Amino acid sequence: MSTPKPPKPSQPSQPSKSLQPRQPHLTRRLVQLYAGLALYGASSGLLVVSGLGLEPWNVLHQGLAELTGMSIGVVSIFVGAMVLLLWIPLRQRPGLGTVSNVFVVGLAMDATLALMPDAHGLGARIPLLVAGIVLNGAATGLYISAKFGPGPRDGLMTGLHQRTGRSIRLMRTLVEVAVVATGFAFGGTVGVGTVLYALAIGPLAQFFLRFFAVPTPSAREAAAAGGQPEQAILQP
Numbered sequence: 475m476s477t478p479k480p481p482k483p484s485q486p487s488q489p490s491k492s493l494q495p496r497q498p499h500l501t502r503r504l505v506q507l508y509a510g511l512a513l514y515g516a517s518s519g520l521l522v523v524s525g526l527g528l529e530p531w532n533v534l535h536q537g538l539a540e541l542t543g544m545s546i547g548v549v550s551i552f553v554g555a556m557v558l559l560l561w562i563p564l565r566q567r568p569g570l571g572t573v574s575n576v577f578v579v580g581l582a583m584d585a586t587l588a589l590m591p592d593a594h595g596l597g598a599r600i601p602l603l604v605a606g607i608v609l610n611g612a613a614t615g616l617y618i619s620a621k622f623g624p625g626p627r628d629g630l631m632t633g634l635h636q637r638t639g640r641s642i643r644l645m646r647t648l649v650e651v652a653v654v655a656t657g658f659a660f661g662g663t664v665g666v667g668t669v670l671y672a673l674a675i676g677p678l679a680q681f682f683l684r685f686f687a688v689p690t691p692s693a694r695e696a697a698a699a700g701g702q703p704e705q706a707i708l709q710p
Contacts, residue, residue: 499688503620506686507571508578510616515547515582517613520606522546522583523590524599527667529610529675530650530657531627537660547584551576557626564633569623576626603667607674614675615682 521528528536532546535553539546554576561568593599618624624632627649634645658664 503622503688506616506688507574507620507622510613510618510620511571511575511578512582513609513616514613515579515584516586517606517609518579519583519586519590520602520609521667521671522587522663523593524602524606524667525593525663525665526599526603527665527669527671528663529668529671530654533657533662533664533668534653534660535657535662537657537662540661545584546587547580547582550580550583554580554626557630561626561629561633564630564637566629566633567623568626568629571617571620571622572624572626572629574622575617579625603670607667607671608678610671611675611678612682614679615684615686618679619683619686619688621688 518529518532521532522536531553532550535546535549538544538549538553542549544552558568558572558576593602623629631642631645631649634640634649635642638645654662654664654668
């Protein structure tokens with residue numbers, strides 16, 4: 475009488491392709507991050523060339539550039555680094571996007587200014603102003619949608635909001651009024667472009683944030699695939 479063979483151990487079933495954990499769109503997010511930061515610097519350069527007024531922080535950067543003799547992009551890098559130091563007492567945590575913002579925006583701004591000719595007459599300056607504002611909104615949507623952390627200046631405002639209990643809108647208003655006033659006193663350009671930027675950048679950023687939003691797998695889908703939600707895999 476033959477001894478019955480023991481049953482073969484069952485092999486673990488391989489999940490179907492449809493249940494494989496989905497990639498967390500890392501490549502797309504990195505492209506969006508650095509494309510957005512470079513475009514942000516380039517759009518700020520267009521506003522400088524237009525000569526019709528800058529966004530609040532660049533009023534300060536331009537004023538300090540006039541005062542120190544450094545380029546506006548280099549000043550932007552130094553100011554961004556100093557603002558980032560203020561995150562320490564505010565207990566903010568920087569991400570890859572935060573640190574990259576400090577360097578990429580300033581370098582892209584200086585590169586744009588080196589390549590762009592001077593604009594003479596409103597026929598050239600107004601289109602540069604409009605293009606700079608619209609591209610700035612697109613850049614904001616690109617790099618924020620990448621979810622690698624806020625820029626140093628945005629983190630300063632959210633940190634002040636958390637520490638003081640005051641609204642982000644109030645903190646942003648107070649900070650940017652102080653920044654514009656200081657920059658203007660040092661020789662930064664305040665004009666119709668500054669006002670137009672303040673009015674337009676909110677709606678533009680909201681539109682482009684939705685346009686460039688990165689798809690995120692739901693927690694249920696990730697659990698069924700044996701993985702984790704994207705937010706748990708890649709914290710910004």
